[in-house]
Amino acid sequence: MIQAKLVQSGRFELEEVAKPQVRANEVLIRVKNAGICGTDIHSFNGKHPFISTPIVPGHEFSGVIVEIGQEVPQEMFSIDQKATVEPSLVCGKCYNCQIGRYNICDHLIVLGCQTDGAFKEFISVPWQKVVPLDDFMSFEDAAMLEPLAVGIHAVEIGKVNRGDHVLVIGSGVIGLLLAQAAEVRGAIVTIVDISEKRLSKAIDLGIKNVINSSKEDILTSINMISKNGIDTIFECVGHPSTILQSIEIARKGSRVVIVGVVNEGVMLPVNLIQDRELELLGDLMYTKKDFDKAKNLVAEGKANLKDLQTKTFDLKDVQSAFEFIEQYKDTTFKVLLRV
Ligand SMILES: [Zn+2]
Ligand SMILES: [Zn+2]
Structure with a gap:
């Protein structure tokens, strides 16, 4: 072979x-x-x-x-x-x-x-x-189904509930699959990217809110979308700058989930994590349960x-x-x- x-x-x-x-x-x-x-x-x-x-x-x-x-x-x-x-x-x-x-x-x-x-x-x-x-x-x-299972697992780690506001940083495959999984859980999803082309894919997939962070101020845009800010932020880029950004824009008492693979240590503003009572969570892969959910979402036509x-x-x-x-x-x- x-x-x-x-x-x-x-x-x-x-x-x-x-x-x-x-x-x-x-x-x-x-x-x-x-x-x-x-x-x-x-x-x-x-x-x-x-x-x-x-x-x-x-x-x-x-x-x-x-x-x-x-x-x-x-x-x-x-x-x-x-x-x-x-x-x-x-x-x-x-x-x-x-x-x-x-x-x-x-x-x-x-x-x-x-x-x-x-x-x-x-x-x-x-x-x-x-x-x-x-x-x-x-x-x-x-x-x-494998990358979809990654998104489903991340949504689980991020404890996403119906009605929650979710922010996904990175409009790539994982970000877009995660966004769909969060919508299935009843969340209101916003996607952030610096590429208009990548964001237009998010819009095609029916994601309601997109923010182009190279043109718009993220916090101003978030305030227009949700008066109580974002409940869970998913970092799906794996770059030090976006990891830092996800902590800097996190609302008091919210969660940040690191989904992207980072190939270096990153200095973090621990003062913000402490002062805002942020939950900073790591995320890796999935288990069979997430795979089965992925299979069902596709069967039910709930994931594109x-x-x-x-x-x-x-x-x-x-x-x-x-x-x-x-x-x-x-x-x-x-x-x-x-x-
Ligand atoms: Zn993979
Ligand atoms: Zn083991």
């Missing part, structure tokens, strides 16, 4: 390798679509704090089940069934695994990040990680994934796909690989 390996920052190579052997507790999936995530772009640029090359990326993907290991509960899966995979491999033994927060497992390994992922024709994964899907879901949408799919490349053109994203940053949302 063919796989696409990031051999060093900026350079992919296609390799012919043996099809994986299916272990007794595993399910073999013929990969159909794999999304390219901001994380993959970071590692392509050699800037991700926890990923090193060489690596076969790919942690958001869909496909069909082609083989089922002997010790897998046979009633749970069937051959030719559509599926996606929760890409977190966890120890099951550490404290957080024991209490169900395995997304922050002490020994967390993510497919495509710390071990080879799905930029390849076949991948064999533990059956517990396989999410079987109904036939009606497109492979493209199925490959985006399709309008975020910018372009699909063949796996063999993976290098061009990454270069395309670099070139058209402002207008590119999700780029997928067809395997």
Whole structure:
């Protein structure tokens, strides 16, 4: 089979390798679509704090089940069934695994990040990680359940309730999926970005309030939207300046959730956090519960994934796909690989 390996920052190579052997507790999936995530772009640029090359990326993907290991509960899966995979491999033994927060497992390994992922024709994964899907879901949408689960989990971490005002900093794929998840929870969502083009996507998706922070003063705009300010701010950029900004604009007694991946330490105004009784929360990945919710939201037509799919490349053109994203940053949302 063919796989696409990031051999060093900026350079992919296609390799012919043996099809994986299916272990007794595993399910073999013929990969159909794999999304390219901001994380993959970071590692392509050699800037991700926890990923090193060489690596076969790919942690958001869909496909069909082609083989089922002997010790897998046979009633749970069937051959030719559509599926996606929760890409977190966890120890099951550490404290957080024991209490169900395995997304922050002490020994967390993510497919495509710390071990080879799905930029390849076949991948064999533990059956517990396989999410079987109904036939009606497109492979493209199925490959985006992972980033949608990220948004759903963040909304959970941010304790978003009906009627809350939510501010999302960053009108990228994660920000826009998170915004949709917050709306499903009944929140009133405002998106902030510095790019008019990215904000117009938010408007297309039906997000009511947008703020272009390169042109408008955020606090003035927030005051026009909500007389009591914002209940939860989600930072989805992962840049020191926007992290700082999210704390500076936070209302007294509100929450700030850091969703974006930051590759450096950031000096924070702890005086503001203390004086305003802010809750500063970290956020990482998701658990199966969030994946199931993602699946249901798509089934119920409550999440629009399709309008975020910018372009699909063949796996063999993976290098061009990454270069395309670099070139058209402002207008590119999700780029997928067809395997
Ligand atoms: Zn991702
Ligand atoms: Zn663990």
